[in-house]
Structure formats: structure tokens, C-alpha cells
Amino acid sequence: MTTVGRTAALLTVVIVVASAGTGLVGADVTHGSTAFVGGNAIPGYGDLDRITDGSGSSPATGSPSDREELERRSSGSVEAPVDDGTVRVGVIGSSFGDDAAVDGRVVARSRAGTARVGLVPGGRDAGGHDTAVASVVAQRAPESSLYLASVGYEPTPAEYARAVDWLVDREVDVIVDAGSYYPRTAEGMDRIAGAAERATDDGTVFVTSGGNTAQRHWRGAATEPGWLAFDDDGTQGNRLGDGAISGAVTLRLYWTGSGDYDLYLYRDVADGPDEVVAKSTRESGRAEAFDAVLPRGSYYVAVDVRDPGDGHVDLFAARHRLAHSAANGSTVAPATAGTDGVISVGAVRADGRLAAYSPADTDVRAAGTVTLPDGTTLRGTSAAAPAVAGVVAEMTAAAGEDELTPAEAERLLRETAVDGRIDPGSAVAAASAGNRTGDDASTADGSWVNRGP
Incomplete structure (x- = not known):
């Protein structure tokens, strides 16, 4: 040896x-x-x-915090007037910088976490990474309004839950989290997943990256x-x-x-x-x-x-490959939530095959590389998750007054997917008010439980 x-x-x-x-x-x-x-x-x-x-x-799979921003921003929220005619998307991240791609789209910001030395794997600048995530949503769903919830470098389950609750209180239609969390206890994992589940109970679709694990x-x-x-x-x-x-x-x-x-x-x-x-x-x-x-x-x-x-x-x-590994079961909180409407997202390569880093047992998949108009490239399930969240925002807009439930959003995404990869056009068309009448709408009970890709 x-x-x-x-x-x-x-x-x-x-x-x-x-x-x-x-x-x-x-x-x-x-x-x-x-x-x-x-x-x-x-x-x-x-x-x-x-x-x-x-x-x-x-x-x-995550990113370190921008401590200067965390120290600069108050722990409360900063809000602008709300345009009730837009779909509201909440984005959870370590921290958010400023970017022209989301200027004018952000209705409110909040910070639930505190700056502390801790664990979120990855070496990217958090402000850049998490703002890029928000920018992917803005690109995919141009009529959406953004609500940014910073949870800090190492959020406790309680801090994470506060961020989710803040977004739910603002009646956002969709929440997206492109991070992965590794609590020190199994109970902590359950509490983070539970926060996502409670959001769906209140009618909010929760989209989360499966993690690059x-x-x-x-x-x-x-x-x-x-x-x-x-x-x-x-x-x-x-x-x-x-x-x-x-x-x-x-x-x-x-x-x-x-x-x-x-x-x-x-x-x-x-x-x-x-x-x-x-x-x-x-x-x-x-x-x-x-x-x-x-x-x-x-x-x-x-x-x-x-x-x-x-x-x-x-x-x-969280930071290194293992010689012996398995793609099945490799998601972490909040993707471990079991409630319909908490949608875990895996990543595919350009040829449509599952990316080597992506978990195999996510609810849906999307492209693992997204390039923004400014040339920024976001890769991994961190790119796939906000792309799916943007599609869900478009689906919500298409549904109109026939509100799209979290379980129904997941069902439609999966039913219109091709080999597990979302088909945005088909998903939005399936969610439109004209296509969701009669028996089709009444059967959206989310009773299926297959959590494979």
C-alpha cells in the first residue's frame, strides 16, 4: 500500500x-x-x-459567505413596494452581492444568519455565487419579483427556518435554495428539511439543488x-x-x-x-x-x-471525493424532504446524461451549466435548481387565478419531463389555465411517491 x-x-x-x-x-x-x-x-x-x-x-455545492456584506446589512429586512402582478420568487443563499442582472427585480432582502467560521463547501465568492443563482431565475422568468434571504456562512436549523418563514410571510410563490447543508446531527438535517416541508404546506413550491455529492x-x-x-x-x-x-x-x-x-x-x-x-x-x-x-x-x-x-x-x-461512492441517496437537506412540492433537482450534461457529480435520485433534472448574459457561467446543481425554479415561476404565471399547488407543480414537471430532464415549454403549457380544467386539475393530489429521476 x-x-x-x-x-x-x-x-x-x-x-x-x-x-x-x-x-x-x-x-x-x-x-x-x-x-x-x-x-x-x-x-x-x-x-x-x-x-x-x-x-x-x-x-x-455551496459557497462561503461574504462577511463584509453580512456585517454591513442589518438582521432585519429591507423592502421595496410590491408589484402584485408578478410572480414572487424567494432565493435562499449565504449572501448576495449587487448585480445589474437583478437590479430593479429585488423587492426585499433579509438576513437570518450570522457571520461565523463554519461549514459550507466550495470556494466561490458567496455574493457572486448566490447572486448568479438569483440571476438565473431572473433570466428564466423575466416577469418575476425577487426576495433574497441570506442565511450566512453556517446557518443553524433555527436560522434557516427563520429565513424560510420570512419568505413564506411575504407570500412568495416559489422558493429556491441552491445550497447543501451538512448539520452535525440527524435532527438538524430533519429540521432543515422540515422548514421546506412547512413552506409547501403554506402553498409555496420549494425547489432545491440535489447537491454535487x-x-x-x-x-x-x-x-x-x-x-x-x-x-x-x-x-x-x-x-x-x-x-x-x-x-x-x-x-x-x-x-x-x-x-x-x-x-x-x-x-x-x-x-x-x-x-x-x-x-x-x-x-x-x-x-x-x-x-x-x-x-x-x-x-x-x-x-x-x-x-x-x-x-x-x-x-x-463534503469537500473531497471518496474512493468508494454511491450516487443514490446522496442528497442532503433540504433535498431530503419527503413532501410533494419540495422539488430536488439533479444536473445533466450537454448530451442529456446524468452529470458524474449529480445525485441519481432527484425529482427532476436540468442542465448543469447556465451562462448568464454578462458571461458568468454557473455550474452544477446550483445552476440546475434556479433554472427549474424559473420554470415553476412561469408555470405559476401561466396558471393565473387557477392557483398551482406545490404538489401539482412537481407532478406537471415530472409528467412533461423527458428522461427526467425538464421540458420548460411543455411544463408551462401543461400549467396554463386552459389546460388545467376538469378532471386534470382535480386529480393533482401528488399521491405518487417515486423519487427517482
């Missing part, structure tokens, strides 16, 4: 821990050579040559205590990144059922036992989580099964 030698740099490992927010807790550090943890020998990694090489890096997620099940196997060959370590990595690492482990699991991050060592550099070993709950800042080296993830329980396990590496 190819390994990285032990160096003094290992002693500079930093684990970032915060007491608030959706991540950054449960971390621990072991600097010494740990030969045994959890009663098991160090997991065997397997043949490194079996790592898939993929094709390029995944686009960002297909190559950064693994799902499986354990049958007995010991080190979790990531493949049929019994490989017990999941390589992080395509070779040596450094910098911030974010890992989340969620599971269903009554099991109990511990999460470990190992560094390969050439002249001795591999070393534990971070771990999360909570005594309760259905999640383990840690964030680490690491020196350059070769690392792998291991999961100690204390009790396999009766459910499945999801491992997310």
Missing part, C-alpha cells in the same frame, strides 16, 4: 470546533500512533490501484460489529481525495435505525501503524461529525460499527 511518511507536520493538525451552527462539533484528536481503536485493529485499506480516477473535480457520498449497511466494509471485497477504509490532500476536511456520518457507529480519519504512515488524526465517538444520536484542517498527506475514512442496528449508513465527505 502506498503510504505517506510520518512528518513533524502531523503535529500541526487542527480540529475546528464550534458550539453553535450546523457543523463543527464532535471532533477529537489523537497525535500518537494508535494501533487499536474501538476494540478493533486498524482497518485494512485494500489495493490503492482500485481507486477510480473520475473526470475532473465536482463543482461547489454523488462522488462524495457512500451508502451501505452493516451486519455485524467491527470495521465497516465499503465494498464486496471487505475494504475497510475509504480513501479521501484523488491522492495526497491538505487543508479543510469535512466528514459527516448519518444512519437510520437503532445502530451505533463511530467515525475515524486515518493518515497513512510509511514506517509504523497508521495514525488516527480525527474521530467522532458520540454516545447518542444518529450522526457523527467532525471538521479538520490537515497537513498534506494521504488519508482514509473508517467507520467502527459498535452496533449494526437495522438501517443503512450514509457517509459524506
